[in-house]
Amino acid sequence: MQATKDSFYVELRDRLTAVDPQRTITIDGATRPAIVVAENEPPTAGPPLCDALYLHWGAARPALPAAGTMMEMECVISYRTKGTEANAGLDRGRGLASLDTDVLAICLPPQTEKCDYSSGTAADLGSTIFWSLPVFSSLVNAPPYLGREVSVTVFFYPEVNQP
Amino acid sequence: MSNANPKRSQMAPVARGVRAYLAPVGRPSGPIVAFDPAAEGLFELDSPPAPWLDLGWVENFQRTAATKYEALRTGPVGNIAVQCRTQPEAHLEFDLFSWGKLQMALSGGTQMMNVLAALPLGQLRGSGGAAIPASPLQSGSNSSSLVLTTDQLALFNVGDIVAVDADYNGETGYIGAGAPAAYLTSSLDVGTHVDYIRRVTFNLSCVAAKTPSALTLAQPLLASPVVPGMSVQRVVAFVDREGSSFFQEWSGLFVVPADSGGRACFYYPRLQVAASGREARQELAAPIFSPMLHATLRALPTTDPNDGETVLCYRSYLSAANAPGY
Numbered sequence: 001m002q003a004t005k006d007s008f009y010v011e012l013r014d015r016l017t018a019v020d021p022q023r024t025i026t027i028d029g030a031t032r033p034a035i036v037v038a039e040n041e042p043p044t045a046g047p048p049l050c051d052a053l054y055l056h057w058g059a060a061r062p063a064l065p066a067a068g069t070m071m072e073m074e075c076v077i078s079y080r081t082k083g084t085e086a087n088a089g090l091d092r093g094r095g096l097a098s099l100d101t102d103v104l105a106i107c108l109p110p111q112t113e114k115c116d117y118s119s120g121t122a123a124d125l126g127s128t129i130f131w132s133l134p135v136f137s138s139l140v141n142a143p144p145y146l147g148r149e150v151s152v153t154v155f156f157y158p159e160v161n162q163p
Numbered sequence: 164m165s166n167a168n169p170k171r172s173q174m175a176p177v178a179r180g181v182r183a184y185l186a187p188v189g190r191p192s193g194p195i196v197a198f199d200p201a202a203e204g205l206f207e208l209d210s211p212p213a214p215w216l217d218l219g220w221v222e223n224f225q226r227t228a229a230t231k232y233e234a235l236r237t238g239p240v241g242n243i244a245v246q247c248r249t250q251p252e253a254h255l256e257f258d259l260f261s262w263g264k265l266q267m268a269l270s271g272g273t274q275m276m277n278v279l280a281a282l283p284l285g286q287l288r289g290s291g292g293a294a295i296p297a298s299p300l301q302s303g304s305n306s307s308s309l310v311l312t313t314d315q316l317a318l319f320n321v322g323d324i325v326a327v328d329a330d331y332n333g334e335t336g337y338i339g340a341g342a343p344a345a346y347l348t349s350s351l352d353v354g355t356h357v358d359y360i361r362r363v364t365f366n367l368s369c370v371a372a373k374t375p376s377a378l379t380l381a382q383p384l385l386a387s388p389v390v391p392g393m394s395v396q397r398v399v400a401f402v403d404r405e406g407s408s409f410f411q412e413w414s415g416l417f418v419v420p421a422d423s424g425g426r427a428c429f430y431y432p433r434l435q436v437a438a439s440g441r442e443a444r445q446e447l448a449a450p451i452f453s454p455m456l457h458a459t460l461r462a463l464p465t466t467d468p469n470d471g472e473t474v475l476c477y478r479s480y481l482s483a484a485n486a487p488g489y
Contacts, residue, residue: 063447064260072448132448153448 004073004129004156005057006117009037015106016053023102025052050145051095053103054078063155073154077103077134080147092146100136103150107134114156129156173486176421181257183218184211185265186414187342187365187385188433195465196414198430200479208420214385215416218266221257222445222455224417226429226476228253253462253475255415255431258443258455264367264401270456272436273407274345276362277326280397290402294358297394300327301376306387309378309395319378321370324398327384328364330357340366340393341385346409361396403440410435415460424483431476433463 016023016033025034027049034052048054058074079099083092111130115122132153140147186196196214203212211217229252237244259266268275279294286292298315309327311319319325328340333350337343344363351359371381378395415431438459445453462475482488 064445064453130451132451155447155451 001060001071001073001156001158002118003114003116003125003159004154005037007112007114007129008075008131008154009035009055010115010117010122011112012053012055012106016102019105020098020102023051025049048078048080051081051099052079053099069157071156071158073156075131075152075154077150077152078147079103080140080142080145082144082146089144092144096139096146096148100148103134103136107131107152116159125159127157129154131155168485169487170485171487173424173483175423176419176425176427176480176483177423178419178421178427180220180420181222181224182208182418182420183221183257183259184215184416184418185218185269186215186416188412188414190337190343190412195432197432198414198416198428198477200428200481204426204428204479204481208418211416216265216385218259218269219261221259221417223443224255224257226253226255230475251464251473251475253431254437255417255434255460255462256458257417258445258457260445260453260455262456264365266456267401267403267440268365268411269413269434269436269460270458271403271440272411272438272458273403273405273440274363274409275365275411276402276404277364277367277396277398278400278402279326279358279362280399290404291362291399294362294396297330297358297361297396299392299394300389304377304389304393306384306389307380308374309380309389310376311378311395313376316373316376316378319370319373319395319397321373323370324367325370325378325380325395326361326364326367326398327386327389327393327395328360328366329390329392330394331359334360339364340390342366343412358396361394367398405439412463421483425486426481428479428481429476430479431460431462432465432474434460435463437461 013033013035016035023034024031035055036052037055039057054077056076056078058076060071060073063070063072081092081095081099083089083095110133111128114125114127114129116125135151137149188195206212209217231249233247233249234243235245235247236242259270264275276290278291281292281294295318298311298318301310301312303310331351331353333353335347335350337346338360339345342365344365366384366386368380368382368384370378372379412433412435415434417429419427436459441457443455443457445455447453464473464475467474
């Protein structure tokens with residue numbers, strides 16, 4: 001499953017860099033694309049940053065219970081914004097729409113090759129992962145923040161028990 | 164050793180899937196592969212005994228017996244005196260998740276063609292245009308390794324599917340190494356159909372690796388040993404054709420391995436297609452779906468050498484441990 005999680009993240013990260021190169025965050029002095037896997041952050045990490053995409057991995061289950069080994073795993077992409085100080089937060093709606101647009105853009109096409117990143121470099125595992133179209137939750141208004149969660153189901157063949 | 168406490172609970176199999184296997188039938192009157200439950204019944208599902216070929220798990224497996232039962236009546240009120248069976252017939256339907264040469268052949272039922280890698284700017288054809296010339300196999304080739312000259316080796320890459328068979332020399336009847344792949348009622352023009360046998364053959368595999376002199380195959384070829392005169396060509400796609408006259412015929416073995424122990428096996432010595440190919444739709448999460456190959460097959464009769472009875476299908480059950488006999 002780790003290869004699936006890593007491949008999904010790397011693909012979305014690379015796409016975000018391509019479609020919105022200005023959307024970056026700085027953590028511990030390092031600037032990087034504004035997409036984060038929550039479970040890969042240190043336990044002492046602070047609250048989620050604004051204007052960044054957080055991937056939260058959820059339940060996994062067999063996709064076709066009777067045959068084959070295909071599985072599906074839930075992924076929730078959460079994000080929030082409070083707009084800009086220059087506009088006194090009045091642009092937070094537009095900021096959220098911009099994040100929505102980025103999520104839509106990076107989720108298509110809905111497939112990528114599955115690679116093993118455990119060695120630090122990508123090793124092609126010879127299969128693909130693919131995912132459902134993103135489902136956007138209602139807008140969450142928690143002043144000063146405006147946020148949303150997007151659900152995606154990722155399908156994959158696990159690395160074990162593959163003939 | 165003793166078994167003083169056989170358990171009736173062990174008589175109720177609980178399963179979660181049906182695994183399918185095929186074996187070639189020697190046509191028109193050649194050998195039919197036997198499946199002997201005593202010798203082979205508990206084989207490892209991923210490693211079936213030769214020459215059975217693994218088709219993978221199937222869905223919606225449904226057997227139907229269509230043999231007619233007749234009653235002969237006698238006397239003034241027409242009491243049944245005796246019953247008899249006529250027109251033995253059995254059908255079989257299932258869906259295949261996996262798409263491949265064998266899977267498409269079984270579900271489509273017609274002649275299954277290999278679309279060979281074609282020459283650029285050649286004439287376009289539905290089943291493939293003029294192919295890149297075949298690469299002759301060199302000595303040392305076997306069913307898992309194809310030795311080629313250096314220049315020919317460069318034509319192939321890891322991951323390619325390759326077809327291995329002889330050049331066409333005007334043969335008629337059933338053709339194809341390893342399994343009958345087509346039937347020719349009359350000769351084709353040899354000059355323009357030199358690749359015809361490789362266009363239909365089941366003798367194919369995927370290139371798993373390349374050595375300095377050979378292609379290493381991921382799965383062994385059906386026909387072993389490799390015979391002199393065979394050549395190899397790259398296969399780009401598989402295609403079958405509605406309207407084709409050929410009937411696929413294979414022996415079929417379907418295994419229901421029970422998680423609770425025990426195993427049911429359904430052995431069909433001769434299966435032919437009974438309906439044209441179509442696809443079934445398995446929804447995953449709309450609009451994502453899996454297009455499954457639907458197979459509709461008819462069992463043909465054979466004779467059991469033990470007693471001469473006509474047989475369409477054998478159903479065997481290998482009991483679970485500690486299961487009583489009845």
